[in-house]
Amino acid sequence: MGLDSDTILFAVLGDPVSHSLGPVMHNTAFAETGFNGAYLAFRVKDIGNAVIGIKALGIKGASITIPHKISVMDFLDELDDTAKKIGAVNTLMNRDGVLIGYNSDGIGAVKALSEKTAIKDKNVVVLGAGGAARAIGFGILAEGGRMTVINRTPANGEKLAKVLGVDFQPMSALNKIDCHILINTTPVGMLPDIDAMPVRKQDLDPSMVVMDVVYNPLMTRLLRTAETIGCRIIDGVSMFVYQGAFQFELWTKIKAPVGAMKKSVLSALGAANE
Secondary structure (H helix, E strand, C coil): CCCCCCCEEEEEEECCCCCCCHHHHHHHHHHHHCCCEEEEEEECCCHHHHHHHHHHHCCCEEEECCCCCCHHHHHCCEECHHHHHHCCCCEEEEECCEEEEECCHHHHHHHHHHCCCCCCCCEEEEECCCHHHHHHHHHHHHCCCEEEEECCCHHHHHHHHHHHCCEEECHHHHHHCCCCEEEECCCCCCCCCCCCCCCCHHHCCCCCEEEECCCCCCCCHHHHHHHHCCCEEECHHHHHHHHHHHHHHHHHCCCCCHHHHHHHHHHHHHHHCC
8 A cells, every 4th residue: 555645544533443444444445446545543532632633634534433423423513414313423524624424334234134134124123222223223214124122221222212213122022022133233242252142042033134243253152043043144244344335435435345345354354363
């Protein structure tokens, strides 16, 4: 990758960010398309000052990750309608000094799901009540899916269900729900706690499509267990790559090389887990 004074800078801002595969994915996309860009990871504690830095340095765009997806909104000039509705931002665009916030998590999840199943008129159970659950929930509803929120902390689950206008059920009710698609948006099963699983094996049914937003490890215990009983499974890499493709196209106005982006992420995950 040749860097010069015309190289356009992009970044991921979060704390921590050492685990992020954003730099691998986006720098691969720049190289693949010949776009003169570079994407760097910055560990940021003070998101307000970081946003001032984006403007001052002319950084063209940024990904926003934990714990800044909500707090960053206070420092932006404009919000895309989807980000406003979701109440969280994971993507910034610097348009001539005007910072605009977007959210591509729901888009990424819907595209990953649509590769394996239709969403319209399906009963979708979302595990978790955080920012990812919120974004994915709006995406599911926009596609005509019916949704139930399940969360270990009832207060948080009920709050999200109310925002989305859907049902909330406790974890104990999962095996009583007619579930076509199950989506885990919690960090349960993520490295290093790879033996953990957000549901019990008996809560799964072979007819389900099971998706996990965790992408490290690639095959979480949930996905391994679901596959053994005959479920169709969707790993977290697909969602991660599709939300990244949205970012790339927003920033560059070039069609994202999705295949190369996915290959680079899978390769990096394989190297990290050897």
